[in-house]
Every structure is written in structure tokens, then in C-alpha cells.
Amino acid sequence: MMRQRVYRWKQNIAASNPRGLLWRATLIGIALLSPNFAIAEPDAKQLEFFEREIRPLLIERCYECHSGDERNGGLVVDSKHGLLLGGDSGPAIVEDDVDKSPLIEAVRYTNEAMRMPPDGKLSDAQIASLERWVAMGAPDPRQPATDAQPIEPTGMSVEEGRQFWSLVPVGTPTIPDVQRDDWVQSPIDAFILAELEERGIQPAAPADRRTLLRRVTYDLTGLPPTPSEIDDFLNDTSDDAFANVVERLLQSPAYGQRWGRHWLDVARYSDSNGLDENIAFGNAWRYRDYVVDAFNSDKPFDRFVIEQLAGDLLPEATRQTQTATGFLVLGAKVLAEPDVEKLMMDTVDEQLDTIGKAFMGMSLGCVRCHDHKFDPLRQDDYYALAAIFKSTRTFSGKNTGAIKYWFEYDYTTDEEA
Numbered sequence: 001m002m003r004q005r006v007y008r009w010k011q012n013i014a015a016s017n018p019r020g021l022l023w024r025a026t027l028i029g030i031a032l033l034s035p036n037f038a039i040a041e042p043d044a045k046q047l048e049f050f051e052r053e054i055r056p057l058l059i060e061r062c063y064e065c066h067s068g069d070e071r072n073g074g075l076v077v078d079s080k081h082g083l084l085l086g087g088d089s090g091p092a093i094v095e096d097d098v099d100k101s102p103l104i105e106a107v108r109y110t111n112e113a114m115r116m117p118p119d120g121k122l123s124d125a126q127i128a129s130l131e132r133w134v135a136m137g138a139p140d141p142r143q144p145a146t147d148a149q150p151i152e153p154t155g156m157s158v159e160e161g162r163q164f165w166s167l168v169p170v171g172t173p174t175i176p177d178v179q180r181d182d183w184v185q186s187p188i189d190a191f192i193l194a195e196l197e198e199r200g201i202q203p204a205a206p207a208d209r210r211t212l213l214r215r216v217t218y219d220l221t222g223l224p225p226t227p228s229e230i231d232d233f234l235n236d237t238s239d240d241a242f243a244n245v246v247e248r249l250l251q252s253p254a255y256g257q258r259w260g261r262h263w264l265d266v267a268r269y270s271d272s273n274g275l276d277e278n279i280a281f282g283n284a285w286r287y288r289d290y291v292v293d294a295f296n297s298d299k300p301f302d303r304f305v306i307e308q309l310a311g312d313l314l315p316e317a318t319r320q321t322q323t324a325t326g327f328l329v330l331g332a333k334v335l336a337e338p339d340v341e342k343l344m345m346d347t348v349d350e351q352l353d354t355i356g357k358a359f360m361g362m363s364l365g366c367v368r369c370h371d372h373k374f375d376p377l378r379q380d381d382y383y384a385l386a387a388i389f390k391s392t393r394t395f396s397g398k399n400t401g402a403i404k405y406w407f408e409y410d411y412t413t414d415e416e417a
Contacts, residue, residue: 161376
């Protein structure tokens with residue numbers, strides 16, 4: 001089903017509540033065991049009506065998202081079995097009862113939270129045909145391609161998920177054997193050299209000292225070395241000359257400015273909203289400075305993550321750790337959205353998607369509507385996380401006209417920040 005409908009159905013799901021799976025299991029049991037679930041044979045007149053009016057309509061407007069392997073919201077409409085079994089929230093049709101059939105409610109567009117098709121309302125004649133079809137008992141000769149077998153859960157299994165590249169624990173790989181041991185100065189060099197040797201490529205010649213200094217200075221600070229820094233390095237003939245340069249650059253404030261920028265890209269940092277209402281974030285720079293300071297102070301990464309996700313909840317919370325939670329507030333938001341609840345859930349979705357990409361190496365936004373096919377994540381997991389972030393406050397105010405960003409909150413002094 002469409003995004004808004006899935007949100008309405010699941011936005012209050014508790015983290016430990018597997019109601020979706022229990023509901024699906026119940027429906028499958030009914031489908032397999034109940035004689036009342038048997039597919040009735042339509043008569044000739046009903047069959048003609050279905051083939052002339054209903055099948056072409058379903059193919060044209062519904063199959064793209066709800067047939068075969070495309071099961072948005074868990075629903076397929078390419079057989080009566082699929083319609084009766086329904087999706088994540090139950091059957092799509094109730095035989096002989098037009099007004100209680102979710103399919104009819106969706107195509108009528110009377111419920112803002114469940115409008116189908118999402119790309120445009122059906123004509124009045126098409127809606128009337130669907131209503132007439134359901135009223136006559138939804139005659140449908142189509143058989144499911146799986147011979148009425150239960151629909152298997154989509155996505156990876158737990159075992160497969162443990163092998164997903166971003167979830168595999170960091171290990172200690174075997175250092176490869178290479179021919180030129182003299183070229184290897186660190187274990188990393190051995191992996192590079194092994195690949196070069198396999199491809200028949202010779203390593204590049206060592207850089208001269210001036211070039212080496214220029215490269216490392218640009219890499220660590222984004223700036224060229226000064227003339228005095230060049231002279232100092234060229235005149236330093238000690239074995240620790242290059243190591244001393246690296247330490248000096250790591251202590252430079254420019255290091256955090258250079259490398260903090262990469263995290264700011266991950267955190268979708270901007271000084272404004274950027275979408276329909278391009279509101280400036282007057283205090284966004286505070287989060288930027290927090291990131292720069294974290295790099296320059298060599299803050300442990302686990303602490304860096306905790307502060308950004310829950311800095312306001314730490315026992316020793318400070319203004320700095322509260323500023324870190326700006327990570328959750330950044331990102332474009334459709335502030336003109338008239339449905340405040342939808343705006344809140346869209347914000348939760350954006351937060352989860354960013355967290356997935358930043359910390360888990362996968363996108364979570366897709367799971368808002370369906371189980372992942374290629375990542376170990378299902379809708380139950382998504383909405384368990386969504387329930388947590390639904391309880392956080394990203395905005396203040398009771399309507400869109402009064403909504404204010406966290407970055408608009410007043411700070412008393414820079415020292416307290």
C-alpha cells in the first residue's frame with residue numbers, strides 16, 4: 001500500500017510487538033485451513049464482466065507495484081487469493097461488502113492516508129466498476145502463480161544478514177606474501193603490493209621529499225605547505241623527520257576542518273533547510289564546530305556516535321553533547337506539509353535513512369513500505385526504530401506555522417554552547 005497508509009497503520013508499533021507477523025501468520029492459516037476461504041467459481045456473466053472491466057484496470061493501474069515480486073506493503077492483486085490474503089494490514093477486499101473493502105476505500109480517495117493509485121485517481125466509471133465487482137462477490141478466475149502457497153517473507157534471513165558486508169565484524173586478515181619485501185613498510189603496503197604484482201604492475205617510484213611534504217600536507221589539512229615548513233622539512237635529515245611532520249599536521253586546527261568536512265557531508269550538513277521553505281539555521285554552525293572539535297580532539301568514535309544520537313540523554317549531558325544531537329535535526333524537511341503528523345513521520349523516515357547510511361552501510365528508507373530484498377532488514381525492524389525516534393522532539397509548536405527547528409533555539413552565550 002502507499003507510504004502514507006503504511007505509516008498510519010504502523011507509526012505506533014512498539015519495538016517488541018510482532019503483531020504484523022502474527023497477523024500474517026493468522027491469515028495464512030485461514031487461507032490454508034478454512035473452507036470458507038476457497039475461491040468460488042464465477043458464472044459466465046461475471047467472468048465476462050471481470051475480463052472486460054476489472055482485469056485490464058488492475059493490469060494498467062495496479063500491477064506495477066502489486067504483482068509478482070513487486071509486493072509493496074505485502075499486497076499482490078494478480079489473483080483473488082492475493083486480494084483476500086491482503087497485505088501487511090489485512091485483506092484488500094471483503095466479498096459482498098463494498099464499504100468495508102480497503103481497496104474501494106483507497107480508490108475512492110476519501111481517506112487521505114490511503115489513496116490508490118498514488119499517481120492519480122481512477123475515473124468515476126472505473127471506481128464504479130470496482131464497486132460493482134466487489135458487490136457481486138469479486139468474481140475472479142485467476143489463480144495464484146504459487147498454487148495458493150503462503151507468501152514467503154521477503155528479504156534476507158538472519159543467517160544471510162550476518163554475512164552482509166557492513167555487519168561482518170572487523171577481523172584480522174592474513175597478510176599476503178609478496179615478492180618485494182623491501183618495498184613493504186607497513187602491513188597495508190603488502191595488500192597493495194600483492195594486487196599490483198597480480199596485475200603485473202610495478203610500484204611507482206618513491207616521491208622526492210618536497211613532493212612528499214606537499215602531498216601529506218594537502219591530505220591532512222587541505223592546504224599547501226608554507227615556504228618555512230618546506231625549508232624545515234628539507235633541512236631535517238633525522239629518521240623521524242616525516243613522522244614529525246605528520247604529528248604537526250594532526251595537531252593543526254586545519255586537520256579537523258579538513259576531515260570533519262567528510263562527516264558533515266555524511267550528516268547532510270547545511271546552514272538552511274533547502275526545500276520548500278528555505279529557512280536559515282542560525283545555530284547550525286555550532287554542530288559544525290562540534291564535529292571539527294571532535295576530530296581535532298581525537299574523540300573516540302563510539303562516543304562520537306552516542307553523543308550525536310543521544311547526547312541530551314547522557315547522565316553527564318552538557319551543552320556540547322546536546323549540540324551533537326543536531327545530527328538528527330539536519331536535513332531537508334518539507335515544512336509546508338499541511339499534515340503535521342505526516343511531517344513528523346517523514347522526519348523520522350529521513351532520520352532513520354541517514355542513520356542507516358552513516359552507521360550501518362545500508363539505506364533504511366525503503367523499508368518504510370516493504371521488507372528489504374538485498375539487506376537484512378524488515379518492516380518490523382524499521383517501525384521498531386521509528387517508534388523510538390517518534391518519541392524524540394525535532395520540532396516545537398503545534399502546527400506548521402509554529403514549527404521551529406532545534407537550531408533556532410536561543411543560546412545564552414558562546415561559552416555555554
